[in-house]
Amino acid sequence: MLPKRRQTNTVSIGALKIGSTEPIRIQSMLTSDTTDVEACIAEIARLDAVDCEIIRLTVPNQKSVDSLPAIRLEMEKRGIKRPLVADIHFNPRLGINVCEFVEKVRINPGNFVDRKKFEIREYTEQQYQEELERVEGKMLPLIKNLKKYGCALRIGTNHGSLSDRVMNRFGDTSEGMVESALEYLRILRKHDFEQTVLSMKSSNPLVMIQAYRQLVLAMDAEKMYYPLHLGVTEAGNELDGRIKSTVGIGTLLCEGLGDTIRVSLTEASENEIPVAQSILQSTRARIYNTDFISCPSCGRTFFDLESTTAQIKARTSHLKGVKIAIMGCVVNGPGEMADADFGYVGAGPGKISLYHGQTCVERNIPSAQAVARLIELIQEQGKWVDPA
Ligand code: SF4
Structure with a gap:
């Protein structure tokens, strides 16, 4: 018997919904500099034309936040209604500021609050808890703005960028990836924020598959039913990149896991969409054509x-x-x-x-x-x- 799709909460990304009652959504990320409004709009239009449903862009500085109103205005003029996701690393302030202009924020729990020092140290239970309290303190203004602007959040864990705290306790492992996400999930839940999506990306499909499976078991144990964003990060290009993504994403889809997918290719972003559609079609997760x-x-x-x-x-x-x-x-x-x-x-x-x-x-x-x-x-x- 084929596995049923895992039941999840529904998360709203603007007017678009993600979760087990919805079709599995396809997304991509701009390669353009966010401060180059013209280039962003041209790329967004190309993604829109091939049916990319969610578009992420990087927001590495305040200048990028300041470009977003112009990008939104031009999208509106052209009738492009795709939701935008801001990708935030290292800087909680940018995450807070960007909520007003996007439908979803992605943060990396390995670097949103923590600065990586590659320190080897033993954390006592008290020191570990103090670190988590510090994370919670930094998350509060973000949670406030996410709620204020009706923004969703993705906790986007990456195998290659776990915090020193997690690395020292769990090592460079899929268990560490899961704990990294759970630390944030528990804080979000404590403060009544439920519009959360999770990802567990690695450039190694085997690690990625293992991490998603473990995350689901860990969430089930805590009665958490958040949707999953699937992806193999830094998959490469051409045939190898496509096969790596197919192995990682396709395996999990066949197990009934996954609510939105991104095929990462070192190519023009619009090239990712037909591959994503083909993975969904081949796993019969979503039918696009004959x-x-x-x-x-x-x-x-x-x-x-x-x-x-x-x-x-x-x-x-x-x-x-x-x-x-x-x-x-x-x-x-x-x-x-x-x-x-x-x-x-x-x-x-x-x-x-x-x-x-x-x-x-x-x-x-x-x-x-x-x-x-x-x-x-x-x-x-x-x-x-x-x-x-
Ligand atoms: S021609 Fe007949 S036997 Fe040969 S591969 Fe096709 S269906 Fe199979």
Whole structure:
């Protein structure tokens, strides 16, 4: 049995919601300098065009905070309604100031309050508690502004930047990542702030997978049901970057975990979105377009699978949610396309059989006419829509 999606609270990122009752959201992050309003707007427009639902930008200084009203104004003029997330490191003051201009703030619990000194020391229980009280004190003005402006918060833990406090007690481990997030979660909960999303990123998909699993167990033990933002950080580019993200994000999605995802690529940010959509589609976590099932072909194949698949895709790839199988022969064909809605199966040299579900509805169609007949069959079964 396939695992069910983990039940979570719902978190509002402006008008958009994140959580188990919502579709899994796709997000990305600008590579532009936040003080360059023109570049940011151009990049936001490109992300908007490919359906990126949440857009994060870095806010490393007050000048970046000051750019946000101009960015928002230009988005409004262009009718772009995507929520913005401010990425904050090292500076609690910026986190407080930015709440007015964004729908969500991301902080790193490893560096939001703590300065990394790489000190090796034993913390007594009292010293550890004093540090947590210091964190709580610094969080209070942020919590106040998050509530005031209706902003959500992501506790974005990174494997590579845990605080000295956590490193000394838990080491550079997934347990340390989980504790790093829980320290902040407990403070937020104590002060009645529930609009929180969590992430546990690492450049190593195995560490990342382990950390998310442990976080869920730890949250369950404390009756916390916050949504998860999944991502493999610094995944790289091209094929390697895509595969790393697919392994990390895809594995967790298959376990029913994850409410929003970001595929990090060292490429133009808009390149991340089709990869994210494909991961969601492949794990059947969210359906964006037609699902194609095609065999790899072998010596038994009765037609040119590659060109025929391309031809069928060109005509039908807009049929969201429809599953079409393209199989080279009848040997494994019908069995392996079991959950497809329609099947296009080689029946003999130059001959194709068409299936509706498991039933063969037409045999030995000359291959030159078979793609057109497949389209007619989809139309007859009421699954066709004209391309936009
Ligand atoms: S379905 Fe037929 S043609 Fe395709 S790989 Fe299997 S045996 Fe080969």
